[in-house]
Amino acid sequence: xxxxxxxxxxxxxxxxxxxxxxxxxxxxxxxxxxxxxxxxxxxxxxxxxxxxxxxxxxxxxxxxxxxxxxxxxxxxxxxxxxxxxxxxxxxxxxxxxxxxxxxxxxxxxxxxxx
Amino acid sequence: xxxxxxxxxxxxxxxxxxxxxxxxxxxxxxxxxxxxxxxxxxxxxxxxxxxxxxxxxxxxxxxxxxxxxxxxxxxxxxxxxxxxxxxxxxxxxxxxxxxxxxxxxxxxxxxxxxx
Numbered sequence: 525x526x527x528x529x530x531x532x533x534x535x536x537x538x539x540x541x542x543x544x545x546x547x548x549x550x551x552x553x554x555x556x557x558x559x560x561x562x563x564x565x566x567x568x569x570x571x572x573x574x575x576x577x578x579x580x581x582x583x584x585x586x587x588x589x590x591x592x593x594x595x596x597x598x599x600x601x602x603x604x605x606x607x608x609x610x611x612x613x614x615x616x617x618x619x620x621x622x623x624x625x626x627x628x629x630x631x632x633x634x635x636x637x638x
Numbered sequence: 639x640x641x642x643x644x645x646x647x648x649x650x651x652x653x654x655x656x657x658x659x660x661x662x663x664x665x666x667x668x669x670x671x672x673x674x675x676x677x678x679x680x681x682x683x684x685x686x687x688x689x690x691x692x693x694x695x696x697x698x699x700x701x702x703x704x705x706x707x708x709x710x711x712x713x714x715x716x717x718x719x720x721x722x723x724x725x726x727x728x729x730x731x732x733x734x735x736x737x738x739x740x741x742x743x744x745x746x747x748x749x750x751x752x753x
Contacts, residue, residue: 558741567642567728568681568744612679623693624669624732624740628681 526551528617530629537605537636545600545632547615556618557598558626559589563611571613574598585609605636641665642745644729650751651719659714659748661729668734669693670712671742672704675726687712688734719752726750 529548537543549555559571572583579591589600600613615629642663651657663670671694672684686694687706701717716723729745 560744562679567746568730570741570743573741614681618740620735620740623686623688623735624742625683625686625694626742631679631681 526617526619526627528615528627528629530613530615530632532632533630534633534635537634539607539636539638540604543602543605543609543634543636545613545615545634547598547600547629548596549598549615549617550596551617551619555591555596555598556620557589557591558616558618559583559587559598559600560614560616560628561585561611562614562631568614571600605634607636607638610634610636642729642731642743644727644745644748646748647746648749648751650753652753653719653721655719656715656717657719657750658716659727659729659750661712661714661745663710663729663731663743663745665731665743667731667743668709669732669740670706670709671730671732672712672714673728673730673744675728675747677725681728685712685714693735716750719750721752724750724752 527550557574560568574581574591582588616626619625645660669688671686675681684698685704690706703715706712726747728747730742732740732742
């Protein structure tokens with residue numbers, strides 16, 4: 525079965541420190557991976573995606589993610605966290621083939637403390 | 639300019655009622671989706687329409703009926719509402735299947751509370 529795992533329910537980081545939100549995947553074939561962010565009482569906003577090519581993908585708001593095929597991981601990173609980055613982050617894998625369906629991880633709550 | 643919009647934002651209703659949620663996208667996309675986010679924030683796809691044709695139906699109860707009058711609109715009608723239907727419902731749209739670069743863009747969500 526194709527799935528995405530986010531092993532941490534919550535990640536706590538001090539403002540200015542680097543942050544990492546972890547994601548691992550299990551898919552057959554080539555993985556198409558996404559990160560979305562959900563701010564309180566808001567919809568999901570697209571951050572970045574990996575389709576092919578460079579393993580380091582840059583996205584919105586200074587976020588980037590590193591695709592690691594051998595570790596089946598797609599961790600989200602940012603060099604210097606901001607308090608405003610505090611939100612719920614979702615990793616997802618796109619299942620394609622006649623239709624496109626996103627399978628989401630359970631989400632990781634990021635709390636950035638001043 | 640709102641890309642994917644949903645109405646209403648909040649919906650509070652009694653068990654047994656019938657209600658509808660509307661979704662519109664102005665991105666020119668061919669495909670639209672409904673997702674349900676439960677109280678634990680878990681997101682799961684419910685339906686997808688491509689050019690007004692149903693292409694994904696994730697074993698959702700028959701009480702849920704999506705309707706797509708045109709490719710810019712996908713409405714969700716729910717009959718005989720139950721307590722377990724309380725959730726946030728997100729609409730999304732994308733260019734459509736057939737290519738790996740398909741990015742889904744989400745609406746702001748509709749919080750449904752069934753009393």
